Amino acid sequence: MGDFLAVYEQALSCYKKGALDKAWQLLEDFEQKQGMRVLLGSLLKAYILRAQKKYVSEIALLNDLLQDFEDSEDKKRLADAYSLLGAAYRMIGQSEAAVAAFERSVQIEPDIGRKLTELSNALFAANAIEDLSAEKMQALYAQYRHYLQKMKIKPYPAISWQHAKIRVGYLSADLRDHAVGQFVRPFIFDYDTSAFTVFVYQLNRSSDFVTEDLRSGPVQWRNLAGKDFSAVAQAIREDEIDILVELGGHTAGNALPVLAYRAAPVQLSGIGYFNSTGLEECDGFLSDIYCAPEETSPYFTERLLRLPHTHFCYQPYKVFPQIMPPPCQKNGYITFGSFNNFAKVNDGMLCLWREILAQVPGARLLLKHQLLGTEEGRNHTLERLRRLQLPLDRIEMRPYSADYLREYGDMDIALDTAPYPGGLTTCEALYMGVPVVTLTGNRHGARFGESFLRNLGLDELVAANAEQYRTIAALLAGDWDLLTVLREKLRPMMRTSPLMDGSQYMRDLEHLYRQFRRGKINLYAGIK
Numbered sequence: 265m266g267d268f269l270a271v272y273e274q275a276l277s278c279y280k281k282g283a284l285d286k287a288w289q290l291l292e293d294f295e296q297k298q299g300m301r302v303l304l305g306s307l308l309k310a311y312i313l314r315a316q317k318k319y320v321s322e323i324a325l326l327n328d329l330l331q332d333f334e335d336s337e338d339k340k341r342l343a344d345a346y347s348l349l350g351a352a353y354r355m356i357g358q359s360e361a362a363v364a365a366f367e368r369s370v371q372i373e374p375d376i377g378r379k380l381t382e383l384s385n386a387l388f389a390a391n392a393i394e395d396l397s398a399e400k401m402q403a404l405y406a407q408y409r410h411y412l413q414k415m416k417i418k419p420y421p422a423i424s425w426q427h428a429k430i431r432v433g434y435l436s437a438d439l440r441d442h443a444v445g446q447f448v449r450p451f452i453f454d455y456d457t458s459a460f461t462v463f464v465y466q467l468n469r470s471s472d473f474v475t476e477d478l479r480s481g482p483v484q485w486r487n488l489a490g491k492d493f494s495a496v497a498q499a500i501r502e503d504e505i506d507i508l509v510e511l512g513g514h515t516a517g518n519a520l521p522v523l524a525y526r527a528a529p530v531q532l533s534g535i536g537y538f539n540s541t542g543l544e545e546c547d548g549f550l551s552d553i554y555c556a557p558e559e560t561s562p563y564f565t566e567r568l569l570r571l572p573h574t575h576f577c578y579q580p581y582k583v584f585p586q587i588m589p590p591p592c593q594k595n596g597y598i599t600f601g602s603f604n605n606f607a608k609v610n611d612g613m614l615c616l617w618r619e620i621l622a623q624v625p626g627a628r629l630l631l632k633h634q635l636l637g638t639e640e641g642r643n644h645t646l647e648r649l650r651r652l653q654l655p656l657d658r659i660e661m662r663p664y665s666a667d668y669l670r671e672y673g674d675m676d677i678a679l680d681t682a683p684y685p686g687g688l689t690t691c692e693a694l695y696m697g698v699p700v701v702t703l704t705g706n707r708h709g710a711r712f713g714e715s716f717l718r719n720l721g722l723d724e725l726v727a728a729n730a731e732q733y734r735t736i737a738a739l740l741a742g743d744w745d746l747l748t749v750l751r752e753k754l755r756p757m758m759r760t761s762p763l764m765d766g767s768q769y770m771r772d773l774e775h776l777y778r779q780f781r782r783g784k785i786n787l788y789a790g791i792k
Contacts, residue, residue, distance in 0.1 A: 267294075267298075268294060268298075268302050268304075268305065271290055271291065271294045271305075272291075272302075272304060272305055272308065274290055275287040275288075275290040275291050275305070275308060276308060278290065279308060279311065279312060279315070284312050284315055284316055287308070287312055288309060288312050291305045291308060291309055292309075301329075301332065303329070303333045303336055303338055303341050303342075303345075304341065306325065306329045306332075306333075306345075307329070307341055307344060307345060307348075309325060310322050310325055310326050310329070310345065310348050311348070313325060314348065314351070314352065316638070317634055317635070317637060317638050317641065318638055318640055318641075319352045319355045319356050319635065319640075319641065320356065320640045320641065320643075320644045321640060322348065322349075322352045323349065323352045323353065323356070326345055326348055326349040326352065327349070329345055330342070330345055330346070330349070333345075339372050339373070339374050340373065340374060340375070342372050343369045343370075343372040343373035343374075343378065343382070344369075346365050346366070346368045346369035346372065346382075347365070347366065347369045347382055347385065349365040350362045350363070350364075350365035350366035350369065350382075350385055350386070350389065351385070353365060353389075354389045354392075354607045355606065355607060355635060356606065356607075356635060356641075356644060357392075357606050357607055357608075357609050357610060357648075359389050359390065359391075359392040359393045359607065359610065360393055362386075362389040362607075363386045363389050363390050363393070366382050366383070366385045366386035366389060367382075367386055369382040369385075370382045370383055370386070370407070370411075376411050376414050376415055377415075377521075379411045380408060380411055380412060380520075380521065383404060383407055383408045383411070383514075384408070384514035384515070384518060384520070385514075386404055387401070387404050387405075387408070387514040387539070387542070388514050388515060388537075389607070390404065391538065391539055391683070391684045391709055392607055392608050392610060392681075392683070392684040393610070393683075394610050394611075394612045394683065396683065398561075398562035398563045398707075401539070401540070401542075401563050402542075402562075402563075402565075404542070405540065405542025405543075405565060406542075408542050408543075409542065409543065409544065412521060412524055412543075415521065415524070417493075417494075417521065417524040417525055418525075419524065419525055419526035419545075420497070420501055420525060420526050420527055422526070422529065423529060424529055425504045425505075425506050425529070427461070427504065427506065429458075429459055429460055429461045430459060430460050430461070430506050430507065430777055430778070430781050431460075431461045431462075431463065431503065431504060431505050431506045431507070432451075432455075432460055432461070432462050432463070432505070432506065432507045432508075432509065432777060433462075433463040433464070433465060433500055433503065433505040433507070433508045433509065433528065434448065434451055434452075434462070434463070434464050434465065434509050434511060435465045435467070435496070435500070435508060435509065435510045435511060435512070435519060435522065436448070436464075436465070436466070436467060436468075436510075436511035436512055436536065437467035437468045437512055437516075437517035437518065437519065438468060438511065438512065438515070438517070438536055439464070439466050439467075439468055439474070439475050439478055440468050440470065440471065440472050440474050440475050441472050441473065441474045441581065442474075443536075443687060443688040444511060444512075444535060444536045445474040445475075445478075445581065446578060446579060446580050446581060446582075446688055446691070447535055447576055447577060447578060447579065447688075448478065448511065448535065449477075449478065449577075449579035449766070450577045450579060450766035450769050450770050451464075451509075451770075452464065452478050452481035452482075452483050453481050453482075453766070454766035454767055454769070454770045455770050455774065456770070456774055457482055459774070459778075460774065460777070461484070462481075462482075462483040462484070463483065463484045463485075463486065463500075463503050463505060464478070464479075464483050464484070464485050464486065465486050465488050465496065465499065465500065466485065466486065466487045466488060466489060467488055467489055467491075467496070467517065467519055468489060468517070469489040469490060473581070474581050477581070484503070486499055486503075493519060493521045493522050493525070494525070496519055496522050497522050497525035497527040498527070500522070500527040500528060501525075501527040501528075505527065505528040506528065506529060506530065506780075506781065507528060507529075507530045507531075507532065507777055507780060507781075508523075508527065508528035508530070508531045508532070509532045509533070509534065509535075509550070510522070510523060510531065510532070510533045510534075510541070510546070511533075511534070511535045511536040512536045512537060513533055513534075513536055513537020513538075513539065513541055514537055514539070514541070515536055515537050518537075520541055520543060523541070523543055523545040523546055524543070524545050526545060530547055530548075530780045531545060531546055531547050532546065532547060532548045532549065532550060532569070533546050533548075533549050533550070533566070534549055534550025534551070534569075534575060535550065535575075535576070537709075538684075538687070538708060538709025538712065539563060539564070539707065539708065539709045540561075540563060540564035540565050540566055541565070541566065542565050543565065543566075544565065546565070546566045547566065547567070548566050548567050548568070548569040549564060549566040549567070549568055549569060549708070550569055550571070550575045550773075551568040551569060551570055551571070551575050551708050552570055552571045552572070552573060552574050552575040552715055553570050553571070553572060553573075554574075554711060554714050554715035554718050554719070555568075555575065555708045555709075555711040555712065555714070555715045556568035556570050556708055556711075561707055561708060563707040563708070564707075564708070568708060569776055571769075571772045571773065571776065572772055573719060573762035573768065573769070573772060574715055574716075574719045574762045574763055574769065575715070576687075576691075576712075576715070576716075576763065577762075577763065577764065577765070577766055577769035578691045578695075578758070578763050578764050579764065579766060580691070580692075580695070582669065582692075584669060584695060584696065585669055585670045585673075585696075587673075587696060587697040587751060587752070587755060588673035588751075589748065589751060590676045590744070590747045590748055590751050591673065591674055591675070591676055592676045592744055592747065593744070593748070596626075597626040597627060597628060598624055598626070598627040598628070598676050598677065598741040599627070599628045599629075599630055599674060599675050599676045599677075600617070600620065600621070600624075600627060600628070600629050600630070600675070600676070600677050600678075600679050600737065600741070601629065601630035601631070601632070601674070601675035601676075601677070601678055601679065601698075602617075602629075602630075602631055602632075602678065602679050602680075602681065603632045603633070603668060603671075603672075603678075603689055603692075603693070604633075604680070604681045604685075604686045604689050605633065605689075606631075606633040606635045606636075606645075607684075608681040608684040608685075608686070609631075609681055610681075611648075611652060612682075613681050613682060614648070614649065614652050614654060615652055616703075616730055616733060616734065617629060617654070617679060618652060618653060618654045618655075619734055620679070620734055620737045620738065621654070621655060621658055623734060623737075623738045624737070624738050624741045624742075627658065627741060628658050628659070628660060629654075629658060629659045629660070629679075630659075630660050630662070630671075630674060630675055631645075631659065631660070631661050631662070632661075632662040632663070632664065632668065632671065633663075633664060634663060634664040636661040636662060636663050636664075637663030637664055638663075642661055645661060646661075669692060669696060672692070672693060672696035672697075672698050673696075675693075675698050676698070676741070676747055677698065677699055677700075677701060677737065677740055677741060677747070678690070678693040678698045678699065678700040678701070679700075679701055679737065680700050680701060680702035680703065680713045682702075682703040682704075682705055682710060683705040683706075683707075683709075683710040684709065684710070685702055685703075685705075685709075685710065685711075685712045685713040686700070686712070686713065687712055690702075690712070690713055690716050691716065691758075691763070694716065694720070694754050694758055695754070695755055695758050696754075696755075697750065697751040697752065697753075697754045697755055698751075698754070699722070699725060699740060699747070699750045699754065700713060700716070700717065700725065701725050701727065701733060701736050701737045701740065702714060702716075702717060702725065702726055702727065702733075703727045703729075703730065703732075703733045704726055704727065704728060713726070714726045716763060719761055719762045719763050720754075720757055720758065720761050720763065721757070721761075724736070725740070
């Protein structure tokens with residue numbers, strides 16, 4: 265074992281330096297020489313494959329590993345292997361398998377904090393599953409609450425602060441160049457300073473130009489990166505926050521356990537996640553009249569707080585390229601496309617796109633994602649498309665690239681995914697003048713596309729069912745004059761819509777905050 269540990273340390277050092285091929289070869293040579301595999305070494309090989317974005321190979325390796333070491337006493341590393349497996353399945357769009365792997369990790373993992381992380385992973389992955397039942401989501405929430413209770417968190421005593429101004433705190437690990445960073449600027453720069461005091465609690469360890477811009481706003485900034493949940497809750501309590509808004513939900517690096525401390529009298533969630541926290545300590549979830557037709561949902565444990573316009577306000581930090589005419593004008597055919605994360609592209613969505621291509625002669629489909637940046641990722645996707653009988657000669661696959669915004673110039677119409685629609689991706693497509701066809705769903709997160717489009721006045725691009733989705737896409741593809749007009753008008757329409765009106769957005773949100781302050785929101789009966 266001593267020989268292995270020496271090789272492992274050398275391989276780990278190479279991995280950390282980015283010398284992935286060398287790290288792999290060191291482990292491979294040891295295994296061939298000794299005629300054996302070691303769980304720790306196989307796990308590092310899985311991490312190497314993940315770093316190389318070779319998710320198909322990673323899945324094969326992990327399944328072999330788990331079969332060989334299923335009786336190992338090293339439960340923590342077995343749980344890690346299942347977690348890696350879940351993440352890899354999610355990357356290639358196999359969400360059911362991802363959830364199953366994360367749940368298995370929860371069962372094996374000895375650490376309660378890690379169990380909560382794996383349950384968050386399972387909940388996040390579950391949102392892309394077709395026909396996902398509310399019962400399944402509620403069962404996962406119940407598991408999360410079960411393990412959260414085992415942390416034996418002692419809540420702070422209930423209190424109602426009496427400040428001249430309402431103190432609002434925003435808690436996030438994504439205050440950086442991240443999707444969340446494109447939607448939080450109004451909280452910091454557009455709020456009513458005469459009536460509110462704002463505190464921001466940064467949990468992300470790395471800062472960048474977005475972080476620095478946000479820090480320059482008229483707020484009290486607390487960098488709590490690396491602090492444990494108890495210390496974060498204590499800082500919030502000491503600031504006497506009236507309303508705490510948690511912006512992560514069940515996403516990576518979230519601090520949901522902080523809510524269990526009841527550091528603030530009112531605790532809300534929203535923006536960074538598209539579904540319920542599942543926590544009894546969360547008093548409400550930020551939504552709007554389009555994402556939440558009613559104030560309750562079987563998929564939620566919180567009451568949905570319905571803003572009158574949009575619960576998102578898009579304030580991008582990116583520099584957008586010039587908008588080009590729709591490519592159909594030079595190509596002579598329509599190009600549909602999707603730049604959404606491939607985890608959102610389930611088989612049902614691909615079958616819908618197949619039917620749209622059949623309905624629009626000569627049309628092409630452009631797909632872009634990091635999965636398509638490796639040979640095995642492309643081959644896996646091609647095999648999947650072939651199995652579902654999509655016309656491969658009419659489909660173009662591109663890898664992720666830093667200048668992806670320019671590539672919207674190669675797309676006439678964006679096709680949204682369901683039941684997990686685009687968020688930031690949809691906003692970027694629209695801002696680049698590309699109309700988006702969306703299929704609305706049966707829960708808050710599945711209606712993001714509907715909310716974006718209705719706030720733009722583009723109700724006719726919202727489909728209630730698969731048949732409407734196909735029809736809308738085909739009709740739009742047949743009206744090249746309209747595509748040209750939309751190309752020119754969508755960006756100005758965005759700029760003057762509620763989607764980018766920070767002042768209106770904060771007036772709506774602050775009205776909600778005042779309702780809480782005045783005791784006019786009964787969480788069981790809506791707004792009085």
